[in-house]
Amino acid sequence: MNRYLGIGKNLGLALLFGPLLAAGAWAQNNTLDEIARYRAQLQDGNPAELWEARGEDLWKQKRGPKQVSLEQCDLGKGRGVVKGAYAELPRYFADADRVMDLETRLLHCMMTVQGFSKADATRRVFGSGSNRSDFEALAAWITSESRGVVMKVSLNHPKVQRAYELGEKAFYFRGGPHDFSCSTCHAEDNKRIRLQDLPNLTQKKGAQLGYTTWPAYRVSQGELRTFQWRLYDCFRQQRFPELEFASELSIALTTFLAYNANGAAFNAPAIKR
Amino acid sequence: MKPVYWALPAVVSVLVAAGCATGPRQMEAVTAEDLNIIKASFRAQGQAGLDRLDQDDAQKHCSNPPTVTIAKELAARIEKANFAAIKYPADGNLMGDWRAGERIAQTGVGMQFSDNPKTPSGGNCYACHQVSKEEISFGTIGPSLYNYGKLRGGASPEMQRYTYGRIYNPQAFTACSNMPRFGHNGILTEQQIRDVTALLLDPNSPVNQ
Amino acid sequence: MADPMRIRAVARDGVVNVRVLMSHEMETGQRKDASGKLVPAHFIRNVTATHQGKTVLTALWGPAVAKNPYLEFEFKGGQKGEKIIVTWEDNKGDKRSDEGVIN
Numbered sequence: 001m002n003r004y005l006g007i008g009k010n011l012g013l014a015l016l017f018g019p020l021l022a023a024g025a026w027a028q029n030n031t032l033d034e035i036a037r038y039r040a041q042l043q044d045g046n047p048a049e050l051w052e053a054r055g056e057d058l059w060k061q062k063r064g065p066k067q068v069s070l071e072q073c074d075l076g077k078g079r080g081v082v083k084g085a086y087a088e089l090p091r092y093f094a095d096a097d098r099v100m101d102l103e104t105r106l107l108h109c110m111m112t113v114q115g116f117s118k119a120d121a122t123r124r125v126f127g128s129g130s131n132r133s134d135f136e137a138l139a140a141w142i143t144s145e146s147r148g149v150v151m152k153v154s155l156n157h158p159k160v161q162r163a164y165e166l167g168e169k170a171f172y173f174r175g176g177p178h179d180f181s182c183s184t185c186h187a188e189d190n191k192r193i194r195l196q197d198l199p200n201l202t203q204k205k206g207a208q209l210g211y212t213t214w215p216a217y218r219v220s221q222g223e224l225r226t227f228q229w230r231l232y233d234c235f236r237q238q239r240f241p242e243l244e245f246a247s248e249l250s251i252a253l254t255t256f257l258a259y260n261a262n263g264a265a266f267n268a269p270a271i272k273r
Numbered sequence: 274m275k276p277v278y279w280a281l282p283a284v285v286s287v288l289v290a291a292g293c294a295t296g297p298r299q300m301e302a303v304t305a306e307d308l309n310i311i312k313a314s315f316r317a318q319g320q321a322g323l324d325r326l327d328q329d330d331a332q333k334h335c336s337n338p339p340t341v342t343i344a345k346e347l348a349a350r351i352e353k354a355n356f357a358a359i360k361y362p363a364d365g366n367l368m369g370d371w372r373a374g375e376r377i378a379q380t381g382v383g384m385q386f387s388d389n390p391k392t393p394s395g396g397n398c399y400a401c402h403q404v405s406k407e408e409i410s411f412g413t414i415g416p417s418l419y420n421y422g423k424l425r426g427g428a429s430p431e432m433q434r435y436t437y438g439r440i441y442n443p444q445a446f447t448a449c450s451n452m453p454r455f456g457h458n459g460i461l462t463e464q465q466i467r468d469v470t471a472l473l474l475d476p477n478s479p480v481n482q
Numbered sequence: 483m484a485d486p487m488r489i490r491a492v493a494r495d496g497v498v499n500v501r502v503l504m505s506h507e508m509e510t511g512q513r514k515d516a517s518g519k520l521v522p523a524h525f526i527r528n529v530t531a532t533h534q535g536k537t538v539l540t541a542l543w544g545p546a547v548a549k550n551p552y553l554e555f556e557f558k559g560g561q562k563g564e565k566i567i568v569t570w571e572d573n574k575g576d577k578r579s580d581e582g583v584i585n
Contacts, residue, residue: 045552049488050505129507166307172300173311174332176325177384177460178453179444185414187339193400193412202338222507222549235315239384241325242318249314 048140048217048269051224055141058134064114073109075102075142086146087266090255092157099163101254102142103135103228104246125245126229129222139215139226146266151212153259160255163248167256170249171201176239182253184238186210207260213270220273227254300337319386331355335449348448355457356445359438362463367433367470374472375479377465378404384460394460396440396469401452404472405479414451421473423481428474437470489582491566498560498584500531502553502568510545526551526570533557533566560584 059070059082075085076093090101096108103125110121127133155161174181185193186201200206215226225233231250235243243250303311308326317323328336331351334343342348361367380395382388398404401414425432439446441456455461461469472478485505492499504526511523523545531539538557553568560566562584569579 045501045503045554047503047505047550047552049503050485050550053488054485165301166310169300169303169307169336170311172336172338173303173328174336175328176321177458179332179335179451179458180453181336183338184451188414191412191414193414194410196412198414217550219548236385236387239321239325239386241315241321241323242386244314244316247314248310252310 046217046269046271047222048144048215048224048271051137051140051217052144052269053141054132055137055139058138059141064110064116066113066115068114070106070109070113070138072113073106075105082142082145084146084149086143087149087151088153090153090160090163090251090258092159097159099157099159099251099255101227101246101251101258102139103226104251106135106138106142107246122245126225126232127223135228136215136224136226140224140269143215143266143268147268149266151208151258151261151264151266153255153262155259163252163255164259166249167252167254170253171256178239180238180240182234182238201257201260204260204263207257208264211257211261212264212267213272215268216270216272218272224269300341303333303336320384320388320390321386331444331448335444337449339451343449351448352445355442355448355454356438358457359441359445360456361434361437362467367437367467368428368474369464369467369469369471371468371471371475371478371480373465374468374470375405377461377469378472379408393462393465396455396461396465398469406482407479418473419480421480422476422478427476433470433474436473437466440466440469484576484578487568487570487578487580489566489568489580491560491582491584493560493562493584497556497558498533498566499556500554500566500568500582502531502582504551504553504570504578506550506570506572508545508547508549508551512545524572524574526572528571529553529568530570531555531557531566531568533560534564538566 062069071080073079074093074095075082076088076091077083077085086102089105090099092099093105093108098104100108107118107121110116111118124131124133125135127136153160155164171182172187174184182201185191185198186206189200189203189206191198191200199210201210211227214230215224217224228245228250231253232243232245235241312323312326315323315326331354334347334351337343377396378398381397381400382392383394398418399408399411401412403411403413403417403419406419421436422428422432440461442454443450443452444454444457453460455469456463456466473480475481487505488503490501506526507524508526509521509524511520511525513521515521525545525547526543529539529541529543530537539555541553543551564584565581566584567579567581569577571577
């Protein structure tokens with residue numbers, strides 16, 4: 001009868017965990033297995049699809065003061081080309097003379113193509129409940145159009161090379177009251193925070209696993225989150241000040257991580273706890 | 274004193290750029306220009322001001338891949354300066370209540386821009402360490418602390434002093450340690466550090482069962 | 483107005499497998515907001531699915547179902563090309579109905 005009823009996802013987690021919290025190391029290994037099984041079960045029916053659908057509509061709608069659709073936006077593979085575009089981002093855009101990741105490029109197009117002011121376009125970069133973010137919906141759809149495409153970020157342009165190098169330095173940059181850097185958690189194999197596995201983003205395998213599974217629907221938040229959000233929230237937990245959306249550093253770090261993931265098939269929007 | 278950086282041959286950069294090698298190498302120093310870009314990418318929010326991006330000596334010289342070992346003299350300098358800055362409680366009492374220590378070890382809140390500055394910070398020990406045997410949700414970034422006191426012959430005055438100091442400022446003992454300097458940077462109060470010391474050393478603490 | 487559902491229906495050996503994603507807050511009424519006030523309950527109560535005018539599924543839901551619910555069920559007798567209509571109604575009286583084509 002169960003399968004005829006929507007099983008509450010958080011409830012599902014509680015049910016899986018409940019009997020396992022009983023005893024010791026055995027329980028711990030099993031808990032990790034159960035978390036993996038829980039994720040696999042969720043993959044079918046990933047609510048990210050709801051964001052993808054809204055994003056596709058947003059992409060095609062005539063919007064903004066200029067009443068133009070984002071189909072006039074060039075994500076790097078030509079005006080309006082979405083298929084495979086994310087697997088080559090970040091990249092250098094001559095029209096802006098800048099390296100841009102997806103969200104930065106979208107912001108650029110909202111301003112130049114659709115005529116939005118920066119303030120209007122960035123009013124809500126991360127959604128919360130009924131206050132939804134256009135960036136999250138657009139990113140969900142655009143990235144879904146790169147699912148299965150092999151990551152191929154190029155450092156050929158000197159500005160991309162420079163972004164990569166800055167991103168690498170910033171990855172190891174320790175600061176704040178806790179002395180944390182990205183590398184505190186993400187520079188060694190087989191480490192965990194509590195029971196959460198941490199990808200080693202300095203190695204190919206870890207970078208591929210980490211980077212190709214964002215954006216993701218976070219079950220614990222009931223929201224779809226983009227890579228900009230991932231960086232933003234990592235820095236919050238690092239006790240750094242607030243990372244600016246579409247900032248140079250966010251693009252540099254994204255370049256560093258995306259390039260390290262080259263060669264892997266992109267596999268998002270994913271679903272995470 | 275100026276740190277000595279390893280010369281970075283151009284060929285290494287090329288290899289790295291090609292994604293072939295990310296072997297152990299010391300990062301090139303963050304330049305003034307890098308720092309400007311980093312600072313311009315953040316805004317002060319809540320209790321987290323931009324001054325959090327101003328690195329002290331230890332942070333500056335420890336911003337490297339974990340495979341890099343910094344020069345001995347530099348490590349010694351960092352350890353010496355951090356050791357000299359440890360403030361032990363004036364009353365000499367280093368052992369608090371292990372039950373309070375366990376709560377501090379479990380709590381991860383504090384000092385994020387999203388946190389209420391009035392809420393006391395946690396130590397979040399379990400995020401990185403096994404501590405008691407009962408808690409199976411623990412991280413592995415740091416070593417297991419289970420039986421910490423038992424394995425070190427109990428709560429002698431020397432061991433209390435070492436443990437309190439190690440929580441207060443781990444870089445006084447190991448330069449570039451991943452562990453936050455809980456006392457040095459004002460994350461935990463004197464009493465909280467006493468409580469965590471007791472969690473590790475008290476013979477009645479679950480850590481030592 | 484709530485977002486459209488995503489409905490996928492596949493017929494195999496005379497059995498149609500239907501998968502539905504719904505966009506809904508599914509507030510339990512138990513949570514408190516930042517100021518400590520209870521967030522009012524808001525959840526889907528009834529779900530029905532019809533095929534060729536015949537109800538093939540009725541479900542009574544409550545606040546224990548998660549945000550953005552996913553529903554999967556099977557029924558006998560559907561053919562390729564026919565439509566399946568899914569409707570939900572929540573405790574505030576909001577309604578949403580969408581259709582999918584059986585593949």
